[in-house]
Amino acid sequence: MAQHDDDGARATQPHRGPDSGHQSPHHQVLIIGGGNAGISLAARLKRYRVRGIAVVDPSEQHLYQPFFSHIAGGTAKAESAVRPQESVIPKGVTWLRDAATGIDPESKTVTLGSGRSITYEHLVICPGIQKNWDGIPGLQDALDSAHGASNYSIDLAVKAWRLLSTLRSGTAVFATPDGPITCGGAAQKPMYLACDYWRSQGVLQDIRVVLAVPTQTVYGVEIVDEELNRKIAEYGIELRCSTELESVDAGTHTATLRNNADGSSEQLQYDVLHAVPPQSAPGWIRDTGLADDDGFVAVDRSTLQHVTYSTVWSLGDAAGTRNSKSGAALRQQTKVVAKNLKAVLDGHSPTQQYNGYGACPITVSRSTVVLAEFDDARTPKPTVPGWKGLAKERRLTWLVERYGFIRLYWYGILKGWA
Numbered sequence: 001m002a003q004h005d006d007d008g009a010r011a012t013q014p015h016r017g018p019d020s021g022h023q024s025p026h027h028q029v030l031i032i033g034g035g036n037a038g039i040s041l042a043a044r045l046k047r048y049r050v051r052g053i054a055v056v057d058p059s060e061q062h063l064y065q066p067f068f069s070h071i072a073g074g075t076a077k078a079e080s081a082v083r084p085q086e087s088v089i090p091k092g093v094t095w096l097r098d099a100a101t102g103i104d105p106e107s108k109t110v111t112l113g114s115g116r117s118i119t120y121e122h123l124v125i126c127p128g129i130q131k132n133w134d135g136i137p138g139l140q141d142a143l144d145s146a147h148g149a150s151n152y153s154i155d156l157a158v159k160a161w162r163l164l165s166t167l168r169s170g171t172a173v174f175a176t177p178d179g180p181i182t183c184g185g186a187a188q189k190p191m192y193l194a195c196d197y198w199r200s201q202g203v204l205q206d207i208r209v210v211l212a213v214p215t216q217t218v219y220g221v222e223i224v225d226e227e228l229n230r231k232i233a234e235y236g237i238e239l240r241c242s243t244e245l246e247s248v249d250a251g252t253h254t255a256t257l258r259n260n261a262d263g264s265s266e267q268l269q270y271d272v273l274h275a276v277p278p279q280s281a282p283g284w285i286r287d288t289g290l291a292d293d294d295g296f297v298a299v300d301r302s303t304l305q306h307v308t309y310s311t312v313w314s315l316g317d318a319a320g321t322r323n324s325k326s327g328a329a330l331r332q333q334t335k336v337v338a339k340n341l342k343a344v345l346d347g348h349s350p351t352q353q354y355n356g357y358g359a360c361p362i363t364v365s366r367s368t369v370v371l372a373e374f375d376d377a378r379t380p381k382p383t384v385p386g387w388k389g390l391a392k393e394r395r396l397t398w399l400v401e402r403y404g405f406i407r408l409y410w411y412g413i414l415k416g417w418a
């Protein structure tokens with residue numbers, strides 16, 4: 001038995017495992033996705049004494065994705081980014097180990113992959129973003145080959161460090177796709193970590209490093225661009241702006257880069273290709289009638305309540321907000337959704353507003369970080385108002401990001417306290 005909801009007579013045990021399928025199919029708050037957003041929200045709602053919460057997620061593992069960059073760059077081990085999902089489900093919350101496949105907001109029903117249907121009073125949709133590994137011709141073959149890797153999957157991140165750390169000469173290509181992606185700056189992080197490592201090994205000058213970004217500047221926020229351009233010059237990286245990976249020929253190790261500004265193409269033979277897959281909203285959301293034009297959940301960007309159905313909410317990477325998708329953004333969103341949902345459950349109107357904040361700590365060396373903080377208009381939004389110092393390369397931010405945030409994540413954010 002695994003129904004441990006503390007609002008009913010049956011609820012006497014702490015959470016120990018996934019739902020066995022014998023419980024009530026109705027939940028006061030049903031959360032689709034037990035990732036960063038879903039678990040933080042469930043924990044916070046528990047703290048606000050909301051009862052009848054269930055989380056639907058098929059995954060046995062909970063992943064701390066920000067550490068994938070450290071794994072790919074050789075500054076953390078894979079084990080530190082993974083915990084059993086069971087261990088992060090808040091006590092008193094039901095875990096339904098299944099995948100949501102459909103939603104009928106009229107009858108307030110969610111269909112699961114197992115064929116079961118469950119109903120809700122309020123629904124929170126946060127299944128993250130979809131990584132389209134086959135979205136670039138030849139990319140999947142390249143990643144399956146001995147020369148391709150990516151920090152957007154934990155296994156490929158482990159492989160990335162194996163490839164980058166053993167490279168002594170040749171060409172390394174790092175590419176970021178256009179369109180919405182989670183933590184846009186993450187693609188660059190293993191590159192700077194590798195360059196710093198190659199410099200320490202005395203081989204940096206023998207490695208041609210090419211970075212392709214779809215944006216007109218390296219990051220798209222002026223103060224951050226200044227710092228990154230300085231590091232790019234320091235490491236001798238060749239920067240290609242307005243440029244995307246168009247296709248890959250895994251057999252000949254050839255990456256074709258397309259410049260979207262002038263339409264030109266360039267072919268590069270690589271020894272290591274580190275590529276981020278194109279990303280999109282999970283495809284099944286579009287069929288629910290709850291999506292915006294881009295397929296993400298159509299929420300009011302301030303309250304995070306659905307624009308049509310007041311019992312539907314969304315946050316995190318799947319939400320149709322305009323901020324840079326990141327854990328830092330959804331940390332703010334979690335507080336907004338939790339407070340607004342609690343208010344509505346208590347018969348009040350939502351009052352909390354999300355301000356579009358997002359952030360990305362960019363590891364520009366193996367001991368320093370540039371912290372990019374900005375809103376959904378890409379205007380700097382520093383944590384310390386009026387002080388842009390955190391957007392400069394700093395040792396302090398490295399210490400906080402490498403050692404502090406991960407503890408904050410497991411022991412504060414996922415517990416509903418931070």
Ligand SMILES: Cc1cc2nc3c(=O)[nH]c(=O)nc-3n(C[C@H](O)[C@H](O)[C@H](O)COP(=O)(O)OP(=O)(O)OC[C@H]3O[C@@H](n4cnc5c(N)ncnc54)[C@H](O)[C@@H]3O)c2cc1C
Nearest residue numbers: 033035036037065066100127128183186316317326327328
């Ligand atoms: C390489 C990388 C580096 C990053 N670095 C940073 C960083 O430095 N700082 C930062 O703030 N952010 C960073 N991020 C972004 C951050 O990890 C995400 O923004 C955050 O994890 C999004 O949380 P989420 O809950 O929306 O999605 P996720 O954490 O991805 O969780 C989604 C969950 O939904 C589940 N799910 C999927 N489909 C279904 C379904 N149909 N039914 C039920 N469950 C489903 C999945 O199993 C998963 O558990 C990084 C991301 C990556 C990939």
